[in-house]
Amino acid sequence: MRIADGRRRLFELPEDALEQVPKKLTDFFDENLLQHFDCERFLSITGFHVIGKRSKRKEKAMRYHPLSEADRNAMLATIGVSSIEALYADAPPATLLRTPLDLPSGKSELDVERFFARLAARNMPASRAPFFVGAGAYKHHIPASVDHLIQRSEFLTSYTPYQPEISQGTLQYLFEFQTQVALLTGMEVANASMYDGSTATAEAVLMAHRVTKRRKALLSGGLHPHYAEVVRTISRLAEDEVETMAPDVRATEDLIARIDDTLSCVVVQTPDVFGNLRDLTKVAEACHRNGALLVAVFTEAASLGLLKSPGAMGADIVVGEGQSIGNSLNFGGPYVGLFATRHEFLRQMPGRLAGESVDADGRRSYVLTLSTREQHIRRDKATSNICTNSGLCALAFTIHLTLLGEAGLTRLARVNHANAVLLAHMLADVQNVEVLNETFFNEFTLRVEGDAAALIERMAARGVLAGVPVSRLLPHAGLDDLLLVATTEVNTQEDRDAFVAALKESL
């Protein structure tokens, strides 16, 4: 006898299973499996008879559903139909399910939390280990007030602020967010957020194509390989051209030699994926001589507290990942994409914008504006298809940045940098490894002996999460001996000691 459960796996039952009733199911299956399993449905499928009374699920009220059976009947009477099923009369009858889907029945809040606690316990969180993993997402301390504020009902459970009279809270913080992002990047205008840094980069390339009416982008070899892949994927399918420079571990590539008047944009990241800081000034000049735009990318927003802004170096579009400020690691999402540019390109910008205006009483007010760029108005002529963005993550970003202020952000950035310098110093004394960077902010590339991916597994076994092997980002580049090591304000001297000790033992 073969049985499928809701997870689409088939299980064999002994041929004589039916004769063995009423044995317990745990005689056939292991207990872990059964947690996932809707025993009641299993029994109804197999024809097993159960001793005792079966629960009548249909009559059990679900805690999120306020309507009672009496309410439903009264409402059906008003509508003038005899059953809810009658309301599905337009669906082809053959497509309506006759029995509930083969999935577990509902669980109490307590049981749901237990289920997830078991899954969570199988992960090693950043806070439980000396933690040096970066490469596009960074572990920072988030003040408790940030998480408290973003969970206020009025922020958490509101929609996009399409009705400004009762959405001034969202609109004002978006206006403040836009201003902060513009200041931080050294640009004139910023939008109300994108999904994340990688999708913001792809949007920047598409925008550069619209501005320049050219369709070819050049990607630096220091651009995060995942970002480059996102750009290449969308470009290939949108039938635009992309050229990607070879992986540029030491920031020595000659981009300027590759810039000509067929390019719409050059995309350069600083600090780059290998941790090197890049002066964009000359690349910007070369772009502008050729009528191309410079798209500057960052994946560590905290670096902007200490480094020259991309805008000050001549960037035309600045995009980046804002996760570092206010947002948890979340295993990769949700994050918040930052997008800023010059005023002259405003109407080619993707995404939502909050703008200032006045209400009928002349009071300063905020409202979503320039929506004629957007999909819900312009449809197939829109600058982007983006609708939902990262509102609440943008709120977390803006609250955290308000708490930091310029003074706090600068100090935070200095501590990040100092911790990286300290670790680099310590690594200089370790044999068979080498920090490759001349310059860095809070992350650098370490050359190790042998395979970095195997090394970090050995270090993880010693309780240290040591970084990202370059081979995970660039599996075919022959850079298997390189490890990206990031350190932030959360790392202590004990963490650094543990890193060095685990490294020596694991080499």
Next chain:
Amino acid sequence: MLDRPAVVEPLDDDKTPATFTGNRGLDQEEPLIFEIGRLDATGVDIDDPAPLATRLGALERNAPIGLPGLTEPETMRHYVRLSRKNYSIDAGLYPLGSCTMKHNPRSNEKIARYEGFADLHPLQPQSTAQGALELMQILADWLMTLTNMHAVAMSPKAGAHGELCGMMAIKSAIAARGESATRNVVLIPQSAHGTNPATAALLGFSVRVVPAAADGTVRAEAVKEALAPDVAAIMLTNPNTCGLFERDIVDIADAMHEAGGYFYCDGANFNAIAGVARPGDFGVDAMHINLHKTFSTPHGGGGPGAGPVVLSERLAPFAPVPFIRRNGDALELVEDAEGTQSFGRLTAFHGQMGMFVRALAYMLAHGTDGLAQASKDAVLSANYVRASLRDVMTQPFGDRICMHEVLFDDAWLRGTGVTTLDFAKAMIDEGYHPMTIYFPLVVHGAMLIEPTESESKASLDLFIATLRDLARSAKAGDMTRFTQAPRLAPRRRVDEALAARKPVLRWTPNAAA
């Protein structure tokens, strides 16, 4: 049916009363952080760094940024005051059609913050994140079972990103058949979400509009008429944006497949049918699922969302990286597209994990029956609103059964001088967020109401009574209640034309002076 529950006396004049502070009781004015913050103020204590030579080269910043800071109490007050200017689902019925403003369980928020999920790095060794991968796999299984589809791409960040993913898979499948040059048209009904044509255009498809029949649905005949060898796909929302089930959906799918095209289903309205019917049984090839709609991850004032895309067997090989594969006892992420038919990568990491946790918690809490009941209650509530308003408001396609949302037009307002916008703004004074207005575009003065399954009957009855009372007022010529509305909100109508004509998109010191 309730009578009007409380009478609000009209204000004597159309201006709000003046106060010294500009505050009105609990409705407090709040300046921008740039007006109250200081460059040297901070709400975060950080020790000074060790005095070391830097490794910044010549790239250290040498000019101030201009970012104001606030101490913690000032920060709390600023954002708490801002929050109170917002409407929210927790505070009241939020009947935005197509947006699905249902209850957001707080247990889901708690679970998403478990250290084992929130504090997990996407690139830490996979051996240290097996619980996270297992969670994604379980959610994927639920999504496939609920839709009867073959595979699911988990990484799309929101609905529109999911559309992009699905259409990229379709474009890749067409390329694999060697038909890129000839199949470059996407059929889209006029009533579609704006994201559909925007997505198609982004990928270089041209859009051919399919007309709807008089009953508001797309008929198979109309699709067949629009079909030609140049058609790559149809993008169809079901239930559609008029709140109607597309009756011909199976025939439309068959026609598309016969003609060599694909069926992309916009799953924004899956919340009407989850647990009741499966898109795979309609013949869908790809469909995104807005976890922030159907599975109740909070909308957060405009995001984040999550838009996993379920795929048919024909499209599954083209799914983006990363995807999860079982390797013995362990789960592993396949992150490298090389050597596969995958169309590539949509985003830096693995998708909206924080949303996955919440959505799966919602599913487990409901279970198979609970999810079906949620869909049915949503449909029941929308029809209840329809049946309770059908004698005072008009429906563009006649009085007929709807799904999870009911669409009215403005024919019943003709001659009153009240517009759909006025009516919506008057709802604000009554303590409601307006319904979706002027969408879908095909219906004049559209009002799209989606009550969801989260409302009690008493809540629905009060909402209905309010709308009936407003309708009575409109027909009686009580214009002040509409043209001056809202009068009781934190702001009165905002001059949108001014905002667009003279865009002020950030604070600047000069403007403040």
